[in-house]
Amino acid sequence: MTITENKPTKIIGTRLLRREDPPLLTGEAKFTNDLNIPGALHLSVLRSPFAHAKIKSIDVSAALKIIGVVAIYTGKDLQSAWAAPMPCAWPVTTDMKNPPHYPLASDKVNYVGDGVAAILATNETASRDALDAIDVEYEPLKAVVDLEDALSDKNIIHKDLGTNKSYTWPLLVEETPGCVEEAFKKARYKVKERYVQQRLIPMAMEPRAIAAVPQPFGGDITLYSSTQIPHILKVMSALTLGIPEQQVRVVAPSVGGGFGSKLDVYAEELLCMALARKHNTPVRWVEERSENSHATIQGRGQIQHIELAADEKGKITAVRVRIIGDMGAYLQLVTPGVPLLGAFLYAGVYDIPKAYDFSCTSVFTNLTPTDAYRGAGRPEATYAIEMAIEALAREMKIDSFELRKRNYIKKEQFPYTAFSGLTYDSGDHLLAAEKAVKMTDLAGVRAQQKKQNVPGATKLLGVGMSSYFEMCGLAPSRVLASLNYSAGGWEAATVRVLPTNKVQVITGTSPHGQGHETSWAMIASEKLGVAPEDVDVLHSDTAISALGLDTYGSRSLPVGGVAIALACDKVIEKAKLIAAHQLECAAEDLQFAGGTFSVKGSPDRALPLAAIAFGAFTAHNLPDGCEPNLEAQVSYDPPNFSWPFGTHMCVVEVDTETGAVKILKYIAVDDCGNQINPLIVEGQVHGGVVQGIAQALFEEAVYDSDGNLKTATLMEYLVPAASDLPSITTGHTVTPSPTNQLGVKGIGEAGTIGAAPTVITAIIDALSSLGVTSMAMPASPQTVWRTIQEATRGGKK
Amino acid sequence: MKVSITVNGKTHDGDVEPRTLLVHYIRETVGLTGTNVGCDTSSCGACTIHMNGEAVKSCTILAVQADGANLTTIEGLAKDGVMHPMQTAFMENHGLQCGYCTPGMVMAAVGLLNENPKPTEEEVRLGLEGNLCRCTGYHNIVKSVLAAAGAK
Numbered sequence: 001m002t003i004t005e006n007k008p009t010k011i012i013g014t015r016l017l018r019r020e021d022p023p024l025l026t027g028e029a030k031f032t033n034d035l036n037i038p039g040a041l042h043l044s045v046l047r048s049p050f051a052h053a054k055i056k057s058i059d060v061s062a063a064l065k066i067i068g069v070v071a072i073y074t075g076k077d078l079q080s081a082w083a084a085p086m087p088c089a090w091p092v093t094t095d096m097k098n099p100p101h102y103p104l105a106s107d108k109v110n111y112v113g114d115g116v117a118a119i120l121a122t123n124e125t126a127s128r129d130a131l132d133a134i135d136v137e138y139e140p141l142k143a144v145v146d147l148e149d150a151l152s153d154k155n156i157i158h159k160d161l162g163t164n165k166s167y168t169w170p171l172l173v174e175e176t177p178g179c180v181e182e183a184f185k186k187a188r189y190k191v192k193e194r195y196v197q198q199r200l201i202p203m204a205m206e207p208r209a210i211a212a213v214p215q216p217f218g219g220d221i222t223l224y225s226s227t228q229i230p231h232i233l234k235v236m237s238a239l240t241l242g243i244p245e246q247q248v249r250v251v252a253p254s255v256g257g258g259f260g261s262k263l264d265v266y267a268e269e270l271l272c273m274a275l276a277r278k279h280n281t282p283v284r285w286v287e288e289r290s291e292n293s294h295a296t297i298q299g300r301g302q303i304q305h306i307e308l309a310a311d312e313k314g315k316i317t318a319v320r321v322r323i324i325g326d327m328g329a330y331l332q333l334v335t336p337g338v339p340l341l342g343a344f345l346y347a348g349v350y351d352i353p354k355a356y357d358f359s360c361t362s363v364f365t366n367l368t369p370t371d372a373y374r375g376a377g378r379p380e381a382t383y384a385i386e387m388a389i390e391a392l393a394r395e396m397k398i399d400s401f402e403l404r405k406r407n408y409i410k411k412e413q414f415p416y417t418a419f420s421g422l423t424y425d426s427g428d429h430l431l432a433a434e435k436a437v438k439m440t441d442l443a444g445v446r447a448q449q450k451k452q453n454v455p456g457a458t459k460l461l462g463v464g465m466s467s468y469f470e471m472c473g474l475a476p477s478r479v480l481a482s483l484n485y486s487a488g489g490w491e492a493a494t495v496r497v498l499p500t501n502k503v504q505v506i507t508g509t510s511p512h513g514q515g516h517e518t519s520w521a522m523i524a525s526e527k528l529g530v531a532p533e534d535v536d537v538l539h540s541d542t543a544i545s546a547l548g549l550d551t552y553g554s555r556s557l558p559v560g561g562v563a564i565a566l567a568c569d570k571v572i573e574k575a576k577l578i579a580a581h582q583l584e585c586a587a588e589d590l591q592f593a594g595g596t597f598s599v600k601g602s603p604d605r606a607l608p609l610a611a612i613a614f615g616a617f618t619a620h621n622l623p624d625g626c627e628p629n630l631e632a633q634v635s636y637d638p639p640n641f642s643w644p645f646g647t648h649m650c651v652v653e654v655d656t657e658t659g660a661v662k663i664l665k666y667i668a669v670d671d672c673g674n675q676i677n678p679l680i681v682e683g684q685v686h687g688g689v690v691q692g693i694a695q696a697l698f699e700e701a702v703y704d705s706d707g708n709l710k711t712a713t714l715m716e717y718l719v720p721a722a723s724d725l726p727s728i729t730t731g732h733t734v735t736p737s738p739t740n741q742l743g744v745k746g747i748g749e750a751g752t753i754g755a756a757p758t759v760i761t762a763i764i765d766a767l768s769s770l771g772v773t774s775m776a777m778p779a780s781p782q783t784v785w786r787t788i789q790e791a792t793r794g795g796k797k
Numbered sequence: 798m799k800v801s802i803t804v805n806g807k808t809h810d811g812d813v814e815p816r817t818l819l820v821h822y823i824r825e826t827v828g829l830t831g832t833n834v835g836c837d838t839s840s841c842g843a844c845t846i847h848m849n850g851e852a853v854k855s856c857t858i859l860a861v862q863a864d865g866a867n868l869t870t871i872e873g874l875a876k877d878g879v880m881h882p883m884q885t886a887f888m889e890n891h892g893l894q895c896g897y898c899t900p901g902m903v904m905a906a907v908g909l910l911n912e913n914p915k916p917t918e919e920e921v922r923l924g925l926e927g928n929l930c931r932c933t934g935y936h937n938i939v940k941s942v943l944a945a946a947g948a949k
Binding site for chain 1: 814824828829830831832833834835836837838840841843870871872874875880884887888889891893894895896897898899900903918921922923925926927928929930931932933934935936937938939
């Protein structure tokens with residue numbers, strides 16, 4: 001047996017190409033719907049065409065006659081299949097209203113897309129044909145679509161709750177009682193703004209797909225699902241179905257994007273499992289795109305009221321925020337918690353006193369349930385504060401960057417204890433902003449703007465800016481407890497050095513495009529002094545990775561990645577004891593570098609990790625009491641959130657005759673602390689920025705007054721194409737987080753958080769000479785044109 | 798109906814139901830699952846393949862319409878274990894993240910360069926407008942295609 005030498009490496013911070021790519025590029029990768037599962041029955045779900053209706057009767061007799069149809073179940077047929085309703089893991093207040101939610105509706109449907117019947121057939125075509133043959137008699141009820149209408153309780157969706165209001169969650173922080181009110185009374189400047197966060201459809205390119213495979217004897221079941229959360233899904237599905245947890249295995253094969261939409265426990269997952277067990281046959285389901293628009297969660301959906309009070313210099317003295325949150329028809333896994341993730345961020349990156357009055361009231365509507373979508377609460381908060389800063393600058397007639405500079409938390413104030421009691425780990429907002437200003441050539445753009453934006457000009461130039469903070473690295477478990485979240489925020493990792501000095505890393509994160517296999521291998525490679533290609537990263541299968549809390553909220557690196565580094569440390573500690581024993585020295589006298597232990601001062605007395613790994617495997621010569629094998633497991637609970645930040649800017653040209661907006665230049669300066677792989681970091685920023693641009697310019701889940709989704713396909717829902725977008729210029733500052741050994745913060749959501757306000761402030765800047773001071777999202781040509789008409793003709797504001 | 802379709806150099810003869818879409822034929826009958834389905838309106842381009850040398854969306858074509866045709870899917874692009882220059886360019890420029898749109902995107906990009914070997918950035922962006930990606934923001938996809946064009 002050859003034992004390879006350990007070689008010193010500097011791998012963290014390099015642009016290592018992704019190991020994930022070859023199978024994805026050649027078609028070898030297997031997504032859930034690619035799996036070959038012999039004998040599987042196909043599930044189709046009949047969905048309500050009404051947003052709100054009583055189910056009078058369901059006749060399945062004709063559908064059952066279709067060749068290939070095996071069985072059809074209604075909600076009533078399956079009532080005994082559930083040990084509990086579908087889970088909501090975040091009861092944000094003790095009195096939160098949460099209507100029982102089952103995989104199929106029984107008496108009443110509450111949104112277009114609510115499941116009414118489940119069809120099992122021997123092939124997909126037959127199961128879909130049966131959808132048209134089922135006769136359901138509905139008694140339509142008035143649909144509640146508008147948030148303010150919902151709040152009025154004129155029509156109550158869930159009668160047993162007595163109200164459409166799910167909860168009110170307040171966060172009032174005052175230095176002295178009444179100081180917020182006092183600050184607004186004393187303020188030299190005040191602004192009061194209202195913004196609408198339109199509903200968005202996450203539109204991961206892979207629609208959801210599921211296959212539940214039962215074990216013929218003994219009751220075990222394996223669920224393959226295009227999920228972001230195999231671990232959470234395992235526990236939750238076991239509880240909902242009443243199956244002992246150890247009998248459930250969840251596997252997430254290649255997953256084609258999530259953005260929060262696969263961070264859920266879905267009706268179809270539970271139906272596949274329940275019916276697979278009932279029929280003792282594998283059951284699979286794949287979602288159509290238009291089905292995805294209705295049956296997968298949507299994001300955003302808030303009305304925001306924000307008020308700022310400021311002194312004569314523009315220093316913010318108080319913030320008041322009132323939110324109405326759109327929960328949709330039911331509470332999904334973390335639906336009610338989404339506004340709370342933004343609740344701490346309505347002061348943005350600014351140094352404010354303890355004068356913060358936030359409250360969110362969330363309501364039910366007859367629409368698809370909402371839940372976390374990329375950024376979840378934080379893009380909404382950042383949008384509101386950054387737009388309000390712009391409004392305050394307009395009120396004061398000063399440049400908004402100047403106003404930001406007067407309010408930024410200063411570099412020397414970090415670690416900064418915020419009004420909320422949260423500690424912001426590190427930051428240098430001015431540095432990031434100045435870098436963005438320089439990269440944009442702000443002075444040059446302003447000069448060009450003066451030349452171009454003359455009276456009568458129809459192509460107006462505008463420049464926009466937003467500075468953001470992202471509360472990520474979810475999350476310290478004790479903080480989650482204070483927010484009533486039902487689980488912790490730790491992450492697990494196992495690092496195992498195999499006899500031949502190859503390394504296995506087992507992680508509880510569950511990647512779906514983020515390149516964890518590459519990045520986690522880089523961490524272990526650098527820590528252990530092995531080549532990255534010698535590190536295998538295993539994930540997304542609860543039989544292999546038993547413990548984990550999965551991937552969302554930009555948590556994977558600052559929690560899961562750090563857990564891997566800590567597990568490597570434990571492995572090195574154990575290896576050191578073995579090395580000391582074999583080198584006959586004290587462990588304290590050893591140093592570990594480049595994969596080799598050597599005696600301090602006598603570099604000749606050395607042992608490579610390779611020799612220790614093999615020695616730990618043979619166990620021929622281990623110190624007394626030392627267990628064989630070299631492996632360690634860590635569950636890491638982060639001491640704090642991590643706080644990435646940055647400033648984004650963009651330059652737009654608005655055609656006042658058509659309302660078309662063209663982004664000429666987009667600059668993103670992000671600081672996510674130390675970067676493991678800058679190639680991947682930049683990719684995350686590009687994608688995130690475009691999802692933010694998409695909210696600003698293109699996307700909206702549009703419903704009519706009866707609750708019908710008018711943008712259910714990719715023909716109507718405008719996911720931007722390459723031709724709609726500019727190149728993105730990325731820049732970085734590096735302010736390591738002091739709370740973890742890698743100095744990392746997370747980057748998954750930053751782009752999305754920064755982009756929407758950047759684009760909208762640029763459009764308003766371009767149109768400022770026409771008197772435009774606000775712009776609804778998405779700023780489609782129609783919306784922009786109408787806003788210009790209203791401003792210039794003095795019409796309705 | 799009887800069809801004879803050549804996929805990646807191998808001819809498949811058999812019966813298909815007339816309503817079978819070509820993408821389902823490729824995935825289910827031929828058993829090549831690299832070609833993905835991302836929508837039901839021919840909008841996303843995840844199912845893009847080459848039919849007689851031209852990039853087409855295989856969800857807009859019935860299998861019976863491909864009778865006698867010569868198809869290349871993503872699985873047929875690499876030769877002798879070596880990736881096609883477009884695949885290499887996507888890897889080197891981080892032109893993919895989740896990888897679901899990637900097979901269609903790569904096939905569309907190869908088709909684009911077949912028609913226009915030295916495109917400008919704008920031509921690449923316009924040429925790929927029938928293929929949607931939700932992860933990359935297209936920045937690195939465009940970069941990949943331009944790199945592949947330069948490598949030719």
